[in-house]
Amino acid sequence: MFKSEKLAQNIRQMIENGAWKAHDKLPSLREQTELSGYSLMTVLNAYQVLESQGLVYAKDKSGYYIAERPQTYNSKEPAVQIGLNSKIKINSVVFNYLKSLQTPNIAPFGSAFPNAELLYNSRFMQILAQHSKRKSSYSHQNHMPPGNQELRQLIANRYQLQGINCTSDDIVITSGALEALNLSLQALTQPGDFILLQQTIFYGAWQAAERLGLQVITIPEHSQFGFDLESFEQALKQYPIKVCWLMLNVHNPIGFTVNSEIKQRIAELLNEYQVYLIEDDVYQELNYGAHKPVSVKYFDQHQRVLHCSSFSKTLGMGARVGWVFAGPFSDAIQHLQLMSTLTVSPLLQNALVDFLSHHHYEKHLRHLRQQLEKYKQKFYQELKSRLDSVCEIYYYSSGYFLWIKLPEQLDGQVLYEQLIQQNIAIAPALLFKPEHTSQNYIRLNCSFDWTSEIENVVDVLAKVILNHAKSVD
């Protein structure tokens, strides 16, 4: 935690305890420095945080005063549900986790990527090989930001097919979705700004917040609908949130897909509260149903949504090309891109143009979805038969993750550390909700054929969990 946040928290507590009344004067900066032992800068930051939260107000050159306590702050419920995390420290956890996945011969249930076997597409590989021999694939001309014009047009067409107005100028090609998400957040925020995340979300969001020095407000998941509109609106009311980063389709790690009504309402609220949304939609194509779910972007009348996705989750790391539907922020994002990665492989962009324009992609996706559904269903049944007495397993008709609630006393991180000793990788809850107390969850990658080898690994996994459950009884 920042020192300033710690000080702000102390003062906040004193306000709540009634140590000060509305319009009381806070100690001057200099006095507070002497009282608290913190530096002048720290004190100033703490006061500014409190000011931004509406708890104190500054009077021109005379100092800071206690504000009238707003209704919302008095009500206990949202204060419990909505979290403020001013200093995130998740990067080392993620680093060690990703490193452990690289252990040779490890059972890759922890991986964020689908089984590479399923992503290979011989047509794409052939096309890539052909383009590898063409000189045009090595020219940087026309492959600077915003990226290959034809590829942007093909991506725009896919939005159009979903009924979303989009031209090639709206699209910026990126090095995978991670760059799209990071550049979007960087374009929209300054250090110290408030952003809103789901309480449980892809760790990349936490890392980005850490890197950019942002204050994170979290809202809990809704047990039935996935997304809790009430908490969302509450948070928008209560905090000066600039940007939300949400995952509403095939949520990572939980797996739910939020319904259209809620998405439409989110779009309305974004406009009402003048907030931007970075919509992480990398799994949009992995819904098992006949129709790909719509995004909030679909309802976005006021250019408040930056929609990010990629080909890496469907064609693999060999096609690590992502994009952001940036609209009016295209220029800002290109500026940032020029300062960092500069450009995306012309070869890959050319190959994707060829692959997409010959309609190979839809066929690939159909096959991929079928396989993922088959594999995940099998995993679900097998895990349920072994763990039903002690675990809750969340199954959704999409993607390749199962989100598993372990026995209350079993921390996902503890299980992770134990299993890694036996060469089995899982993804512990800590990666996705670092600031939350309920850590008895894990994410399991189920994009594998049910071989006897896999069965043996699942047996070990189940045994370890059951032993833990027993030892507590």
Add this chain to the structure above:
Amino acid sequence: MFKSEKLAQNIRQMIENGAWKAHDKLPSLREQTELSGYSLMTVLNAYQVLESQGLVYAKDKSGYYIAERPQTYNSKEPAVQIGLNSKIKINSVVFNYLKSLQTPNIAPFGSAFPNAELLYNSRFMQILAQHSKRKSSYSHQNHMPPGNQELRQLIANRYQLQGINCTSDDIVITSGALEALNLSLQALTQPGDFILLQQTIFYGAWQAAERLGLQVITIPEHSQFGFDLESFEQALKQYPIKVCWLMLNVHNPIGFTVNSEIKQRIAELLNEYQVYLIEDDVYQELNYGAHKPVSVKYFDQHQRVLHCSSFSKTLGMGARVGWVFAGPFSDAIQHLQLMSTLTVSPLLQNALVDFLSHHHYEKHLRHLRQQLEKYKQKFYQELKSRLDSVCEIYYYSSGYFLWIKLPEQLDGQVLYEQLIQQNIAIAPALLFKPEHTSQNYIRLNCSFDWTSEIENVVDVLAKVILNHAKSVD
């Protein structure tokens, strides 16, 4: 300029004018706020800048006082030569320049990349095509940071051949040199830190400083040796510099290569002043001589140099893979990489392993150097015969740039804007020394065969310059 830097400058001037004597008390923060109309934060920042420059000192809780004036600050010369640029705003200039290069059919004398024709290597293209068909090229396993183990070993071997101790663990593979440079700078600095740049340098350094909110100290070029050791040591003495970012081989844009004695002394000074060096050595292979010049890294006994290079300037954008010899900073850089680009194309890394281990690279480099020398010499002669009366043209036996000093009154940016109307791109001085007054320079990319088409373009270019010179006479 930051408001705080403006205020600091005003106060600095008052100190120089003798408005205050040593140990005089500065106005308190609150008083200064009222006097100057700036915010408390701005005043505090200004005082801290002055403190970091040794011009004032803080006394525990009582305020800021004027320091004894150091000898170095009294001497007029270095104050003129060494520049402080606390707020860089170059990114839009670079953006517009790079965009203009994408105009169809433009004469690409402005490009930073060698003529793509010279970089094509049919062996590499074949190898890439072969790997495109292999499944192993699509697995992300073992291609997470720090990158492919074999490729890192091959790069380490190349350092070893130069007599530099290096193991594969020292190397981190990146998406081109730009990522290597940016991640290195990010790993070593905090916003507000002082870094040292050459007064004229690759614009990527200015952009990185802008993005990371750093204060930039610049030292002038030495007219004979390229690098001015005296100014360098002066700057290290005078400012609390944390990191230097220097280009000493085949300097971009000027072209010089600094001799070994100076490099050795730089390494000594880094250690003496406990400063880190980010050594941008992307053109290290493009020296025409039989031996590749050594780097400061060669003399680095104390792990103070992070050496960055890449394959993109020798094999083209199709092989956009770079690296940093990060040594003890490997972990920190990998952490940052996991938060941004995540990984570098496994396909490209595999193909490079194959290409390098079969010794195709040396042959390619020999041919490339020969061609570049031939082309650049021809350009030099042709330009000299046209412009000798009004321009100075700097020729160095390396790379593919000519650095041209225009007539005194002709701003490079003005020439750039005029030529772009005629579909000719050049790189104006503003890109490389945005904070300096002498803007009558341009960089010309000469990596082209002297065809009649090229000759026509050079004729136009020369005519425009001569017209300018005449109009002033």
